[in-house]
Amino acid sequence: MDNVFWMNLHAGAGCSLEDKFGRLLKRAGLDALAGRGELVAIKVHVGESGNLAYVNHNYARMVVRELKACGAKPFLTDTNTLYSGSRHNAVDHNETAVMHGYFSGTAGAPFIVADGLRGLDCEELPVNGQHVKKARIGGALCQADKLVMLSHFKGHCEMGFGGTIKNMGMGCAAVPGKLELHSGSNPLQKPEKCVGCQQCARRCPVHAIAMKDKKAVINYTTCIGCGQCIAACNYGAMGIQWDSHGEALIEKVAEYAAALHERFAGKALYVNFALSISPDCDCWDYNDAPVVQDIGIVASANPLALDRATLDMINKAPKLAGSAAAEVKSGNVFDALRPEIKSGYMFDYCRKLGMEDKYELVEIK
Ligand code: SF4
Numbered sequence: 036m037d038n039v040f041w042m043n044l045h046a047g048a049g050c051s052l053e054d055k056f057g058r059l060l061k062r063a064g065l066d067a068l069a070g071r072g073e074l075v076a077i078k079v080h081v082g083e084s085g086n087l088a089y090v091n092h093n094y095a096r097m098v099v100r101e102l103k104a105c106g107a108k109p110f111l112t113d114t115n116t117l118y119s120g121s122r123h124n125a126v127d128h129n130e131t132a133v134m135h136g137y138f139s140g141t142a143g144a145p146f147i148v149a150d151g152l153r154g155l156d157c158e159e160l161p162v163n164g165q166h167v168k169k170a171r172i173g174g175a176l177c178q179a180d181k182l183v184m185l186s187h188f189k190g191h192c193e194m195g196f197g198g199t200i201k202n203m204g205m206g207c208a209a210v211p212g213k214l215e216l217h218s219g220s221n222p223l224q225k226p227e228k229c230v231g232c233q234q235c236a237r238r239c240p241v242h243a244i245a246m247k248d249k250k251a252v253i254n255y256t257t258c259i260g261c262g263q264c265i266a267a268c269n270y271g272a273m274g275i276q277w278d279s280h281g282e283a284l285i286e287k288v289a290e291y292a293a294a295l296h297e298r299f300a301g302k303a304l305y306v307n308f309a310l311s312i313s314p315d316c317d318c319w320d321y322n323d324a325p326v327v328q329d330i331g332i333v334a335s336a337n338p339l340a341l342d343r344a345t346l347d348m349i350n351k352a353p354k355l356a357g358s359a360a361a362e363v364k365s366g367n368v369f370d371a372l373r374p375e376i377k378s379g380y381m382f383d384y385c386r387k388l389g390m391e392d393k394y395e396l397v398e399i400k
């Protein structure tokens with residue numbers, strides 16, 4: 036059974052939230068985590084443009100300050116998205132990060148996109164999963180000496196909820212990895228958006244794309260599902276086949292998370308921010324009203340126990356009037372919001388992969 040450390044948001048004269056967060060990080064082991072000169076990846080989600088529920092950059096600044104005090108060299112990082120939005124490539128991603136306060140001037144450390152300009156810079160981490168044998172994780176994340184993961188806990192349209200395991204499994208995957216997670220098959224062509232620029236055909240490693248009537252056409256017999264054409268297309272003409280919902284997606288995300296967990300065994304600290312707990316994830320360009328009150332900040336070296344403890348506290352909290360969960364009386368609020376998804380399956384499957392979700396909750400005053 037592992038310790039999970041939790042602080043609520045009560046503060047007052049002589050005890051600011053910043054002080055309290057510093058104590059939480061210390062008790063959870065941040066001081067002992069990083070040594071002098073070590074490169075520490077602080078995995079964040081800077082929030083899609085238009086979303087305001089993402090984790091405030093000031094929390095990242097405090098983590099940076101503590102790590103620098105240990106002599107470490109922290110950097111902020113995230114991977115690009117599959118879909119075209121404000122974080123689809125490193126240029127747009129950096130601009131969004133700056134807009135949301137995630138850059139050296141405010142957070143005290145540079146923001147480096149983990150999987151490079153178009154999301155293709157990745158390394159393969161081994162995992163003995165049912166679906167995945169090599170998890171394709173953003174290169175800068177794999178190359179870091181240590182990892183601190185800051186995750187916003189909220190609802191998610193495919194996983195039911197998103198916390199640390201989802202941030203590890205989906206949030207750290209490079210674009211080819213995300214394609215594997217989301218579709219497990221091939222890109223979806225949208226010929227009405229294709230302008231015939233041929234960038235996708237030039238990037239396809241197996242020459243599976245031909246031009247016909249000035250439109251790109253994929254040969255699905257040849258396609259290996261690498262995702263390079265999705266990354267290459269600036270016009271949104273190569274999409275994702277969102278056909279991997281349900282158990283298979285949750286299993287694949289868990290397997291990616293297990294690969295990362297193994298890579299950083301004894302070298303990582305995970306932090307959940309149960310604040311502004313919106314029904315949908317921060318990849319959307321909006322955020323609906325929170326479904327429960329702010330629970331606080333939770334940290335542990337055990338990512339699955341951390342998600343379990345955070346979810347337990349959220350489910351015990353009264354649902355907020357006027358929110359999407361106003362009519363939910365009891366049980367898992369995220370399952371009530373999306374009855375088609377069995378979000379608790381994530382815990383069952385992670386345990387099969389050798390992870391543990393038993394915890395002892397330690398409150399930080
Ligand atoms: S990169 Fe996009 S717009 Fe260009 S040919 Fe390929 S699908 Fe069409």
Ligand code: SF4
Pocket residue numbers: 221222235238239240241242243244253257258259260261262263264265
């Ligand atoms: S996913 Fe990869 S292999 Fe398939 S068409 Fe796109 S670039 Fe080619």
